[in-house]
Amino acid sequence: MRDILVHISRYPSWTGSVEYAAHLAAALGASLTGAYVYPSPLYMMPPYGSPELLSAMIENAQSMEEGALRVREAFAAWAAERGVTRTQWQVAEGYLPDTLGQICNWHDLLVIERDPDLLWGAPQALATLMLQVGVPCVVVPGEGRFTAAPRRVALAWNGAPEAARAIHAAIPLLRGAQTVFLLCGDRRDLYSGAGFKPPFSMTGHLARHGVAVERRVVDASDEEAGTALLEASVDCGADLLVMGAYGRSRFSEWAFGGATRQVLAHAPMPVLMRH
Numbered sequence: 001m002r003d004i005l006v007h008i009s010r011y012p013s014w015t016g017s018v019e020y021a022a023h024l025a026a027a028l029g030a031s032l033t034g035a036y037v038y039p040s041p042l043y044m045m046p047p048y049g050s051p052e053l054l055s056a057m058i059e060n061a062q063s064m065e066e067g068a069l070r071v072r073e074a075f076a077a078w079a080a081e082r083g084v085t086r087t088q089w090q091v092a093e094g095y096l097p098d099t100l101g102q103i104c105n106w107h108d109l110l111v112i113e114r115d116p117d118l119l120w121g122a123p124q125a126l127a128t129l130m131l132q133v134g135v136p137c138v139v140v141p142g143e144g145r146f147t148a149a150p151r152r153v154a155l156a157w158n159g160a161p162e163a164a165r166a167i168h169a170a171i172p173l174l175r176g177a178q179t180v181f182l183l184c185g186d187r188r189d190l191y192s193g194a195g196f197k198p199p200f201s202m203t204g205h206l207a208r209h210g211v212a213v214e215r216r217v218v219d220a221s222d223e224e225a226g227t228a229l230l231e232a233s234v235d236c237g238a239d240l241l242v243m244g245a246y247g248r249s250r251f252s253e254w255a256f257g258g259a260t261r262q263v264l265a266h267a268p269m270p271v272l273m274r275h
Contacts, residue, residue, distance in 0.1 A: 001028050001172045005107040007100060008036040009118050011071050014078065017113035017140035019147055020270060024111070024138075026083030027149035028172060033088040033107065034075050037099045038064045065091055096120050097132035104133040109169075114264065115142030123264040130245055136169040136274040138240075139264060146270055150240035151178045154233040155213070157202050158185045162244025166274040167202065170242045173272070174211045181236045182206075182213040183229060185220065226262025238269060245275040 006021035025032035072089035079087045092099045104110055110133055115121035130137045155167050174180050206213055220228035233241045245260050
């Protein structure tokens with residue numbers, strides 16, 4: 001993880017997700033990009049708006065752009081105080097999922113905030129973002145302040161491809177953690193066109209990457225999986241949860257399943273997810 005991107009929802013009073021992203025970047029020796037995206041006037045314009053209204057909206061957008069561009073140096077100075085040596089400041093106009101998706105093409109990780117008061121901070125909106133951007137995402141609860149790189153990390157593991165991708169993406173963070181817990185549960189109703197002998201060992205895979213894990217079993221029904229996963233993570237004292245983001249089916253990936261929604265809505269700690 002050499003390039004971390006954080007979505008800036010407001011400035012110059014930086015939110016908890018920006019603080020968390022800065023500490024991650026400092027711990028990993030990574031570059032940190034702050035991205036402020038404002039909506040296009042053409043996207044926000046009512047179908048039958050007047051020319052005067054459109055002109056006012058364009059002026060407002062120009063004002064937002066000019067104000068955001070002036071924050072570049074303040075962001076760099078603020079990040080430097082937290083140990084970040086390389087920063088970038090990106091201002092863009094457009095629809096947030098599409099725009100962040102384009103910026104993510106040259107980044108390794110996106111940090112976003114869960115805050116229902118923000119336009120894109122509610123769980124369902126966050127799910128839309130994660131489906132669009134195509135990189136691992138860390139969702140940071142807006143009600144907390146997380147000011148250190150993760151030391152106790154919980155990994156949700158059920159054998160699914162999404163879980164494997166999420167854990168693999170988190171390996172740079174796992175190497176710096178003090179304790180890593182592998183929370184093992186069964187994946188029910190799984191159809192796979194391949195049978196592997198011997199079966200894949202996540203414990204062995206992580207060991208080859210220099211990560212030792214403490215294995216714990218999480219036994220819960222599909223309906224209770226999200227709650228059980230959060231309870232197990234809290235019991236471990238985890239300050240980061242890593243899990244795959246699951247849709248209801250391959251034909252409805254736009255809507256994440258129950259366990260993912262539960263964790264997105266209620267996790268008390270940052271969550272690294274990958275679809």
